[in-house]
Amino acid sequence: MAEITRIDLWQALDSRGTPTVAARVHIGSHAATAIAPSGASTGSHEALFLRDGKTSFDGLGVTDAIATFTKEVVPALIGITGNDFFELDRTLRSFDSTPTQSRYGGHIPVAITLATWLAYAKRAHVQPYEVIAQHVGAKSSLPLPMINIFSGGAHAGRAIDLQDILAIPTLASTFQEGLEWIWKIREEAKKILAKKGFDVSLVADEGGLTGKLSGDEEAIALVADAIENAKLTGKAHIALDIAASQLFDGKNYVVHESGAEVRLDSTSFVARWRGWITEYPIISVEDGAAEDDEEGWSEQSQLTSQVQVLGDDRYATQLNRLRLGIGKSEANSILIKPNQAGTLFAALSTLKEAKAHRWNTVVSARSGDTEESWLADLATGSGAGQIKVGSTHRSERTSKWNRLLELSHDRVTPFNTERALNRFI
Ligand code: 2PG
Ligand code: MG
Numbered sequence: 001m002a003e004i005t006r007i008d009l010w011q012a013l014d015s016r017g018t019p020t021v022a023a024r025v026h027i028g029s030h031a032a033t034a035i036a037p038s039g040a041s042t043g044s045h046e047a048l049f050l051r052d053g054k055t056s057f058d059g060l061g062v063t064d065a066i067a068t069f070t071k072e073v074v075p076a077l078i079g080i081t082g083n084d085f086f087e088l089d090r091t092l093r094s095f096d097s098t099p100t101q102s103r104y105g106g107h108i109p110v111a112i113t114l115a116t117w118l119a120y121a122k123r124a125h126v127q128p129y130e131v132i133a134q135h136v137g138a139k140s141s142l143p144l145p146m147i148n149i150f151s152g153g154a155h156a157g158r159a160i161d162l163q164d165i166l167a168i169p170t171l172a173s174t175f176q177e178g179l180e181w182i183w184k185i186r187e188e189a190k191k192i193l194a195k196k197g198f199d200v201s202l203v204a205d206e207g208g209l210t211g212k213l214s215g216d217e218e219a220i221a222l223v224a225d226a227i228e229n230a231k232l233t234g235k236a237h238i239a240l241d242i243a244a245s246q247l248f249d250g251k252n253y254v255v256h257e258s259g260a261e262v263r264l265d266s267t268s269f270v271a272r273w274r275g276w277i278t279e280y281p282i283i284s285v286e287d288g289a290a291e292d293d294e295e296g297w298s299e300q301s302q303l304t305s306q307v308q309v310l311g312d313d314r315y316a317t318q319l320n321r322l323r324l325g326i327g328k329s330e331a332n333s334i335l336i337k338p339n340q341a342g343t344l345f346a347a348l349s350t351l352k353e354a355k356a357h358r359w360n361t362v363v364s365a366r367s368g369d370t371e372e373s374w375l376a377d378l379a380t381g382s383g384a385g386q387i388k389v390g391s392t393h394r395s396e397r398t399s400k401w402n403r404l405l406e407l408s409h410d411r412v413t414p415f416n417t418e419r420a421l422n423r424f425i
Pocket of ligand 2: 243
């Protein structure tokens, strides 16, 4: 018997101290908990996070949403088999078929579907990643990490316009080695930032360094110098999350150069970062145009042979949106965030479709994340190839790195050696 026998829901806090939903799913005597993460730079196409808007936590509370969901939806989920992700998704969507789950939000369904997976793994006496590997039909492999070094945008009080400057240990031969390389790069970046007079003890939402530099390019140069100082030139490369939706006013992109505001049209905006990829060792660019800026995305399509052109807000882990992107050949990779999709099944369906079209997949945490480590199992079991979790600092980030180190120690899954990303080196 592997059916869901009970579901408990309660309000918890994420890493930003914001209320979120915790779900505990029971399969007979086995139970597991999962907490929904939440973003700061959320896209308009992703599953919604509905908050109560009352006095509790200044409107951010979710207890009313939990009470309604428990009464109206939970009874229909009891009795569903724990590894029948499809049936769980189908039943949840029979209560709310809107693309962004606008009736109940995606936060409760995602927490329940994740907890069901984890409870089922316990019931089946297997590791969580093994359940995912079986569902996806993938060969498990430890993902190549993409790790935040310097933060700006919505994750760091808009210190710079770019949201994330990350490093990838492209030539590392083990996960441990890769993690240590990035740690070294972050230490070198810290030294440079300290010399510039910034307080390096403060960290941004995802544990990265930050500071009000003169502009984006100074921050990119800082990370490039850190790679060089760590003696990792050619072995580690830079990834950017431009999070361009945050900079777009519907017509122009508003960025800052030495304190002055500059307005750029789509072509000039993409040309701006295209210049950076020729100058610096950048091999991956996420959300290089705003989510609905068709012109910007078509500009980027010309760069798919040069860098990993990665879509986050643009696809919002939604299958139909990914299909549109594949049809236009406007990118070559997608970020997979379970809470954007609203259920585990939906996230895995999007991941499978991307892989079937040979797009790279990067499983990603949110800026408001939790102490849980299931994301590491999700990335490993699905053979996603890459993972993005934030920096090497803060427990909600290290919980994922530490789980990957555990899997690495157990030597049951190899480190991703396919490295579809390496063609951009
Ligand atoms: C992103 C994520 C994670 P957020 O944009 O990729 O870095 O940020 O969760 O705020 O959307
Ligand atoms: Mg992003």
